[in-house]
Amino acid sequence: MLRVEEVSKSFDGFRAVHQAHLSVEAGAIVAVIGPNGAGKTTLFNLITGVLTPDRGRVLFEGVEISRQPPYEICRRGIARTFQIANIFPRLTVFANVQVAVLAHERQSLNLIRPARTLAVRETTSILEGTGLQHKARRLAGALSHGDQRILEIAIALGSQPRLLVLDEPTAGMSPEETAATMALIRRLARERGLTILFCEHDMEVVFSVAESIMVMRQGRTIVQGPPDAVRQNREVQEAYLGTSHA
Ligand code: ADP
Ligand code: MG
Numbered sequence: 001m002l003r004v005e006e007v008s009k010s011f012d013g014f015r016a017v018h019q020a021h022l023s024v025e026a027g028a029i030v031a032v033i034g035p036n037g038a039g040k041t042t043l044f045n046l047i048t049g050v051l052t053p054d055r056g057r058v059l060f061e062g063v064e065i066s067r068q069p070p071y072e073i074c075r076r077g078i079a080r081t082f083q084i085a086n087i088f089p090r091l092t093v094f095a096n097v098q099v100a101v102l103a104h105e106r107q108s109l110n111l112i113r114p115a116r117t118l119a120v121r122e123t124t125s126i127l128e129g130t131g132l133q134h135k136a137r138r139l140a141g142a143l144s145h146g147d148q149r150i151l152e153i154a155i156a157l158g159s160q161p162r163l164l165v166l167d168e169p170t171a172g173m174s175p176e177e178t179a180a181t182m183a184l185i186r187r188l189a190r191e192r193g194l195t196i197l198f199c200e201h202d203m204e205v206v207f208s209v210a211e212s213i214m215v216m217r218q219g220r221t222i223v224q225g226p227p228d229a230v231r232q233n234r235e236v237q238e239a240y241l242g243t244s245h246a
Helices: 040-047 070-076 093-108 115-129 145-157 175-192 203-209 227-232 234-244
Strands: 002-011 014-024 029-033 055-060 078-081 163-167 195-200 212-217 220-225
Touching: 002 040, 014 029, 014 040, 014 055, 014 212, 029 040, 029 175, 029 203, 040 078, 040 163, 040 195, 070 078, 078 145, 093 115, 093 145, 115 145, 115 175, 145 163, 145 175, 163 175, 175 195, 175 203, 195 203, 203 227, 212 227, 212 234, 220 227, 220 234, 227 234
Parallel strands: 014 220, 029 195, 029 212, 078 163, 163 195
Antiparallel strands: 002 014, 002 055, 212 220
16 A cells, blocks of 8 residues: 655665665554654655655555655645644544544535534544543643643644554553554554554554554664564664664
């Protein structure tokens, strides 16, 4: 579904991402792990069109998207969340999601179709799917940190993506919230037929959920493969596992 081919991005000569590669199969849950500064967020920005690679390319369903603007990439079926939650704090939870649904449906809007009514139905379904239905009338800014992160996922679902890209979805969450959020992500993937690409620095989270793991270090891909293969990779053990399991 997604192929990242040897992409590089430098900032003033500093190689944030250097010849990184990644592949994501349709229906899979794929994780990118690496310590802070490894280049995970930059890689996700390159995939979603927030940044343009200096070299290399990104293909989504066989089409090169690396030089397309973010809205075009979103229209093709990729939605993402940010490491720091990106919501409208002074709108209700319901309105936050409805705005996303309406923005997406505008593209297929015509005079006969009752867009607003449809958006209400779709918004309700997304809120139920993410467990936010009982908080629909609250102001988004009044939610707990954990619920704000879930709301961001709900907003991303508003564009009816096929690939959901999540930047550290459990950052700042308690262990209980983290477990609940990963369970939610798994369930959404199953129920909505979504493909998931997420990044994390917490290895436990990654190894418990991901079917394929890509390890990044200093902007490069060390390895990508199933959890067992990654765990046994010598370079990964030295570079990453070694440091926290010494
Ligand atoms: P991660 O998400 O894995 O923590 P990032 O992709 O955020 O890593 O950052 C990778 C490296 O690139 C870091 O050293 C960071 O300081 C640098 N970097 C990221 N974005 C920029 C930018 N816009 N300008 C300059 N340096 C940046
Ligand atoms: Mg990051």
